[in-house]
Amino acid sequence: MSDNGLNGVPVTGDFANGGLSFWYRQIGVPAQRPALPGSRDYDVAIVGGGYTGMWTAYYLKKAQPGLRIAILEREFAGFGASGRNGGWLSAEFAGSRERHAAARGRQAMIDLQHAMFTAVDEVIEVARAEGIDADIRKGGLIHVATNPAQDRRMRSNLAALRTWGFAEQDMRLLTAAELAGRIRIAGALSATYSPHCARIQPAKLALGLARVVSDLGVDLFEGTTVTEILPRTPGRAGRAAAVTDRGTVTAEYVIRATEGFTASIKGQHRQWLPMNSSMIVTEPLPDEVWERIGWQEYELLGDEAHAYCYAQRTADGRIAIGGRGVPYRYGSRTDVRGATQPQTVAALRKILTTLFPAAAEARIQHSWCGVLGVPRDWCSTVHLDHTTGLGWAGGYVGSGVTTTNLAGRTLRDLVLRRDTELTALPWVGRQVRQWEPEPLRWIGVQVIYSLFRAADRRETRMEGTSAYARLANLIAGR
Structure with a gap:
């Protein structure tokens, strides 16, 4: 070492x-599992062996065991963010609530948030039912404020969340004394607590899911690099395709579940x-x-x-x-x-x-x-186009451990052409413009995070949110 x-x-x-x-x-x-042995045809081909791909395969196989499903993974299942994240099985959802509400109404966004609350327990239950020991402990989530500016911002955010379906039992304010009774953090002024979060060991969950989907009959090909994803054409008998270094996989549907590695696929360089x-x-x-x-209840902490x-x-x-x-x-x-x-x-x-x-x-x-995937508007999305046979889910902006499960169940319903409460949620079908070309993309991100760090330094000496942070959010498009 x-x-x-x-x-x-x-x-x-x-x-x-x-x-x-x-x-x-x-x-x-x-x-590593065997690679794709050559060109094959399936009902559903999933590009990416992380949580999104495995949850999608899991729920499709559970719903229709006869479906022929392949997962194509460049490294091994769980190689990316699924095996490297902070282990927050949390109900936090990426992106602007106002933007999601603009698509299908305010109640639809509230429904999406409640679906995230439910998804935390869904993951816990599936892990229990499938014998996946992922060190799961549902101790909740604490966000702490350590200066007056953070305290004011946190209280303002909590008041706003009350209008988006967060009742007192979903998130509440903790005084400094109440926080110290749970976990002692130097300089803490206050905190919020939500019960909708569990600690996990993320690699254990990833490897457990890989075992389960393989046992269900999903073909999980590792060491197989997808270079291009193609829509349906008459030349392939109306099949979509995933082109790999080991052969071409055709399918009724090809689902892209590559999150932070999406830019490695031809034509997707500026997508996320x-x-x-x-x-x-x-x-x-x-x-x-x-x-x-302290920290006896194993809460997650931000x-x-x-x-x-x-x-x-x-x-x-x-x-x-x-x-x-x-x-x-x-x-x-x-x-x-x-x-x-x-x-x-x-x-x-x-x-x-x-x-x-x-x-x-x-x-x-x-x-x-x-790496994690960030769309240009910082809002997660799930989508399936029945005309082209192409679908995707991702752009979780670091809140993907739980969101991937919701995405997998939603893609199941979309593939099976079911109109359900999940397919009516406002993140379904969301598409945004691409990121700027280089060097604008690199310059923009450097400026954004320089401003965020400068804002954090300034806020140790002021009462409210720094204008630097507001400028960073404006540039970011958050």
Whole structure:
């Protein structure tokens, strides 16, 4: 394991250190399944072996066991964000509620939020029923404010959420004293608490889903790179197609479920921006440290900063904490198999020790990063075109662990041509313009996150939200 001198902080995340993320280091990188053996025909072909692809295959097979379904994955199932995320099985949903409501009305957006509440418990129940042990613990979600500007913004956001279907039992305000009774965070002024969140070990969920869908009869081909996705044409007997380095898969429907790796497919380079997010994890903390911190209910934890962080207490007594680090690489490039920059590790360690001084002496035992998909309007979407035979889901902007499950069930209903409550939700069929070409895309993201960080620095000395943050949101189109 390499070391950059920051209290033994490792900065590499490759397979030689046990996996792309701590989650894989903990359980081991799976043996790769066979690649596509040549051109084949299916009823449904799914490009991408992450949560979205596997949930879609799972629910389709459960609904119609006779469907011929293939999943095409470049690496192994769970290689991407599904095996690298912060383990938040949360009801948070990406994007502007107003934008989603504009599509089908305000009540439709409220219905979408309630569907997210339900989806948290759906994942928990499927894991139980299918024998997937993913260290699931439903302790809820805490967002903490550590300065007056954050406190004011959090209270304002909570008041707005009340108009979008969040009752008192769905989210409530915690005083500093109430928060300290749950988890002791240095400088905390207040917090919100929602019960609609559970901690998971994300790689365990990914590998469990891969096992389950394979057992159901889904052909899961790994080590198979999809280079292009094509709509139906008469020349292929009216079949859509996924072109791979191992042959061409034709199907009635081809579903793109590639999230942050979408730019690698021909013609999709500007569709979704691959946003980078990084994590570190401590060594197991001793009992005396946990006595000082609390955190006995294993709530998930986030803050109200603009360059926000996310954290969990792991099942084996560590703190795993993440943030944006280097948010975007020129030309929509992705990370090198999870490798993380030393400056990002140092920044995350500073956040860790600022929030939890009791953990200041803890060694950082692993670091890693991954990519998530960001549409130009920052709103998640699910879509199926029966004319072309092409569909997709994604653009989760970091809130995908639960949303992928809702997407999988929605794609099931769309493929089977069912008119249901899920297909009526306002994120269905949403399409937005592409991202700007380079170098505008790279410059824009650098400006946005520079402004967010500057806003966070200024807000330590002011009462309200910094104008820098408002400008960043305007540029971002959020």
